[in-house]
Amino acid sequence: MNLVQIDNVRRSLPACWNDLTRSQLLYVSRLFHGKLTWSDFKVKALREFLSIRRKTFRRIDPEDAFALCETLDFLTGEVALTRNVNPVIRSGFIRYYGPSDAMMNCTFGEFTLASSVLDEYHRSGSEYHLDQLVAILYRPKKIFWLVRKYFTDHQDPRQRFRNRSLKQRAGNIAMVDHCVKYSVFLFFTGVLNSLPVLYPYVYQQKDETDNPDNGWASLIISLADGKTDDKSLETVMNSNLYNVFIGLNKKAKEYYEYLDKIDSNGRH
Numbered sequence: 001m002n003l004v005q006i007d008n009v010r011r012s013l014p015a016c017w018n019d020l021t022r023s024q025l026l027y028v029s030r031l032f033h034g035k036l037t038w039s040d041f042k043v044k045a046l047r048e049f050l051s052i053r054r055k056t057f058r059r060i061d062p063e064d065a066f067a068l069c070e071t072l073d074f075l076t077g078e079v080a081l082t083r084n085v086n087p088v089i090r091s092g093f094i095r096y097y098g099p100s101d102a103m104m105n106c107t108f109g110e111f112t113l114a115s116s117v118l119d120e121y122h123r124s125g126s127e128y129h130l131d132q133l134v135a136i137l138y139r140p141k142k143i144f145w146l147v148r149k150y151f152t153d154h155q156d157p158r159q160r161f162r163n164r165s166l167k168q169r170a171g172n173i174a175m176v177d178h179c180v181k182y183s184v185f186l187f188f189t190g191v192l193n194s195l196p197v198l199y200p201y202v203y204q205q206k207d208e209t210d211n212p213d214n215g216w217a218s219l220i221i222s223l224a225d226g227k228t229d230d231k232s233l234e235t236v237m238n239s240n241l242y243n244v245f246i247g248l249n250k251k252a253k254e255y256y257e258y259l260d261k262i263d264s265n266g267r268h
Contacts, residue, residue: 001014001015001019002014002015002071004050004068009052009056011050011051011052013049013050013068014049014072015071015074016074016080017074017075017080017082017083018080018081018083020081020085021085022085022086022183024048025081025183025186026179026180027045027048028045028075028186029178029180029182029183029186030179031044031045033178033179042072043065043069045072045075049072078193079189079190079193080193080194081186081187081190081191082101082102082187082190082191082194083101083102083187084098084099084100084103084187085183085187086098086180086183086187089138089176089180089184091172091176092175095141096134096138096139096140096169096172096173097138097139097141097158098137098138098158098184099137099156100156102191102194103137103188103191104240104241105154105156105158105240106240107237107238107239107240107241108220108237108238108239108240108241108244108245109237109238110136110137110241111241112237113161114133114136114137117129117132117133117136118133118185118189118192120132121133121185127174127181128170128174130178130182131170131171131173131181132166133184133185133188134170134173134181134184134185135166135173136161137184137188138158138169138173138184139159139169140158140159141157141158141159142157142159198249199245199246200249201249201252201253201255201256202245202248202249202252204256220236221233
């Protein structure tokens with residue numbers, strides 16, 4: 001956070017994506033939808049984040065205002081949001097519960113399906129695909145969760161993902177404000193952007209594959225010890241996202257070290 005004082009008023013400005021509050025993220029989502037110039041975008045965001053009267057805002061020296069706007073440059077760069085400030089989304093009387101910060105409680109199957117739908121949203125820009133993305137990540141709470149949570153190590157309150165209920169849930173999510181759904185899009189994008197740094201060997205191999213789906217498939221099969229039966233692959237897909245990535249990164253690292261060893265021996 002960056003501390004700012006204007007006259008006798010003190011405010012905190014977010015210094016990175018994870019400093020944003022829920023209301024600030026929703027406001028940023030609305031600004032993205034407005035298709036503003038970057039300068040107008042940052043000025044509007046600055047005024048919203050400062051939460052001061054228009055008269056007070058106009059008293060800020062132009063040079064100071066420019067410097068303050070520059071502190072918000074992170075909003076115009078790569079999305080790095082990994083904190084879920086929308087833990088619950090309402091659609092009518094129904095509450096849908098989202099993943100934890102950085103999607104730590106998500107399965108690898110959820111992640112790959114959401115990634116596929118995200119690609120479709122990038123291509124089409126259709127609200128339908130945005131609804132699907134949110135519906136994959138947000139689900140009703142498990143029955144009797146208030147009691148069950150004390151008797152399990154799995155602290156994900158969401159019902160297990162079932163593809164057959166996705167269409168109905170996406171239809172309900174369609175009634176949710178676009179800016180709320182877009183904030184989920186920003187969150188998922190931020191998590192995606194964080195993974196190549198954490199697991200470079202996985203993404204190095206993916207980048208070198210012409211078809212990204214084939215890249216995932218080969219890595220999943222390798223993690224299943226080369227087995228392609230439904231049970232083995234389903235075990236991988238239902239495993240925790242980060243546990244799978246740790247395994248995939250280890251496999252990919254061994255693969256590249258093997259290639260380097262062959263290349264080194266060939267030179268000799």
